[in-house]
Amino acid sequence: MSPDARNVMVVPCSGIGKTYGTVSREAAYEVTEDLRAESTRLVALSLLVLGDDEARAAVAANPTVTIDGCKLGCAEKMVRESGGRVPRSFAVLDTYRRHRDLKPDGIAELDEGGRRLAHALADEVAAAVDSLTAGDEEVPHA
Amino acid sequence: MPELPNRMVGIVACSGEELAEGTVTRLAALRVLHEMRPDRTVTICLPLFLAGGKGDRAFARFYPTIAVDGCEKRCAARATEQLSGKPAAGVIVSDLVREHGLGRPEGARRLNASGLLAVDATADRIAGLVDELLGAKWDRRTGALVELEPGPAVSAEAPPQAGCACGSGIPVAKVDVDGRTVSLAALPLIFEQFREAGKAPGAEVTQELLATVKVYNDVPAGADEAYRAVLAREYAVFLDHERAAR
Numbered sequence: 001m002s003p004d005a006r007n008v009m010v011v012p013c014s015g016i017g018k019t020y021g022t023v024s025r026e027a028a029y030e031v032t033e034d035l036r037a038e039s040t041r042l043v044a045l046s047l048l049v050l051g052d053d054e055a056r057a058a059v060a061a062n063p064t065v066t067i068d069g070c071k072l073g074c075a076e077k078m079v080r081e082s083g084g085r086v087p088r089s090f091a092v093l094d095t096y097r098r099h100r101d102l103k104p105d106g107i108a109e110l111d112e113g114g115r116r117l118a119h120a121l122a123d124e125v126a127a128a129v130d131s132l133t134a135g136d137e138e139v140p141h142a
Numbered sequence: 143m144p145e146l147p148n149r150m151v152g153i154v155a156c157s158g159e160e161l162a163e164g165t166v167t168r169l170a171a172l173r174v175l176h177e178m179r180p181d182r183t184v185t186i187c188l189p190l191f192l193a194g195g196k197g198d199r200a201f202a203r204f205y206p207t208i209a210v211d212g213c214e215k216r217c218a219a220r221a222t223e224q225l226s227g228k229p230a231a232g233v234i235v236s237d238l239v240r241e242h243g244l245g246r247p248e249g250a251r252r253l254n255a256s257g258l259l260a261v262d263a264t265a266d267r268i269a270g271l272v273d274e275l276l277g278a279k280w281d282r283r284t285g286a287l288v289e290l291e292p293g294p295a296v297s298a299e300a301p302p303q304a305g306c307a308c309g310s311g312i313p314v315a316k317v318d319v320d321g322r323t324v325s326l327a328a329l330p331l332i333f334e335q336f337r338e339a340g341k342a343p344g345a346e347v348t349q350e351l352l353a354t355v356k357v358y359n360d361v362p363a364g365a366d367e368a369y370r371a372v373l374a375r376e377y378a379v380f381l382d383h384e385r386a387a388r
């Protein structure tokens with residue numbers, strides 16, 4: 001597959017048991033729909049778990065930013081196992097440590113703290129996307 | 143073969159981020175887990191089948207599992223079967239939408255009205271399947287219902303020990319097999335069930351233990367004798383500890 005016109009893939013974890021998974025999902029939506037819609041594309045982690053050819057090709061052909069909700073790092077692991085390159089990976093907990101005032105709550109629906117934390121995380125991811133699209137960062141080979 | 147307690151039903155949602163139907167699976171699963179059947183259901187994040195450990199991969203062999211998928215790709219059902227065990231039941235949101243004559247769900251990030259109705263229908267279907275599975279006998283090897291019968295009410299028990307951020311972990315014990323540390327999924331519960339059944343250590347019981355362990359774990363070819371020795375030893379230690387604690 002040739003590199004995607006929206007050439008940075010964003011893969012959030014599918015965490016369903018804790019609020020951090022929802023924060024990762026919301027941040028990914030904010031980046032791919034609002035902040036950097038023209039240069040990013042959301043790839044569903046479930047497709048990578050299944051080994052979907054199109055999803056694997058997308059992460060193999062383009063730099064991918066992962067967003068994980070817990071230390072197990074499912075999104076980053078799955079992208080790497082799918083042959084993808086992960087020049088930047090984010091963890092919700094790291095962002096929370098930088099924004100202790102934004103304590104998230106809620107899984108089906110984030111509370112105000114969770115939404116603001118997702119927004120802060122999305123800003124960090126958007127900055128990483130800018131760096132990648134500007135060629136400021138070297139993208140490792142798969 | 144002895145049957146382990148069938149306390150909870152596992153729910154695995156695809157959570158597909160790209161489609162509104164994926165969001166429907168997530169919200170419906172959460173509603174069942176937190177509101178409709180909180181004491182009878184447990185979940186795991188789908189990617190943990192690959193990213194997690196042996197206990198995570200044993201999930202669908204341990205719990206009768208309902209796979210909840212947004213579309214015909216059936217990522218949750220297929221990945222669960224490939225990586226863990228055959229789901230006992232499945233729900234596909236796009237099929238339910240057609241079945242109920244609902245409008246198309248839209249808005250992966252914020253569901254439209256049709257999406258919210260699809261959440262209602264999907265949650266109801268999952269909850270019904272949970273009740274059905276808890277009242278039925280279930281074959282862990284094939285994922286199939288053995289027979290449907292009303293059955294006794296299943297007592298609510300404490301959720302399994304947390305093994306990941308999802309709180310979905312399955313009890314795992316580490317044992318030494320020929321100088322190598324091996325993780326055996328479900329071993330603590332297997333020992334507990336054997337103890338409750340009054341099974342005293344001995345060759346026959348050890349063979350039975352090995353057969354049960356193999357349901358949840360891969361035992362390498364030719365390693366039966368080593369595993370029998372380990373299980374006999376560990377079961378005796380387990381019984382000693384139990385006696386001392388009482």
